[in-house]
Amino acid sequence: MNKTTHKMKKLVFISLFFITLSPVFGQKFEKIKALKTAFITDRLDLSSAEAEKFWPVYNQYEKELHQLQVVDRMEILNQVAESGGVNKLSEKAASDLLQKVLDLQDKIHTTEKNKFIALKKVISAQKILKLIKVEEAFKKELFKMLQEQRRKK
Numbered sequence: 509m510n511k512t513t514h515k516m517k518k519l520v521f522i523s524l525f526f527i528t529l530s531p532v533f534g535q536k537f538e539k540i541k542a543l544k545t546a547f548i549t550d551r552l553d554l555s556s557a558e559a560e561k562f563w564p565v566y567n568q569y570e571k572e573l574h575q576l577q578v579v580d581r582m583e584i585l586n587q588v589a590e591s592g593g594v595n596k597l598s599e600k601a602a603s604d605l606l607q608k609v610l611d612l613q614d615k616i617h618t619t620e621k622n623k624f625i626a627l628k629k630v631i632s633a634q635k636i637l638k639l640i641k642v643e644e645a646f647k648k649e650l651f652k653m654l655q656e657q658r659r660k661k
Contacts, residue, residue, distance in 0.1 A: 569623035
């Protein structure tokens, strides 16, 4: 599976995940955010001084990334759906939407890069590298929790 296909599948999964949670999304989102905060704080072993500087920067970039990865992506997916699906799009419309996807990917990459540059001013490069690993570990844990909840229902 190539990288673009994997990213598109991830996009669809994330979008469907958030759509299914939308009725209780506010409560769930806050709970997930609190779990993520505790998970990152614990795994990064942030001192009080580091945490005080880290969280405002991290939260600002996470807010921007949420806008790009969820809200803006949903807008693109909605445009496809409103057109009757991918197979109903003209080549021009598909090309335009593909360009929006590519532009969005660039914005996400730039925002991630800027996040790490800003964080380097408040925590060490080692902790930033650890953060990347910790964020992935949190996603896996969250996914496991969701699977367990689904099995219980």
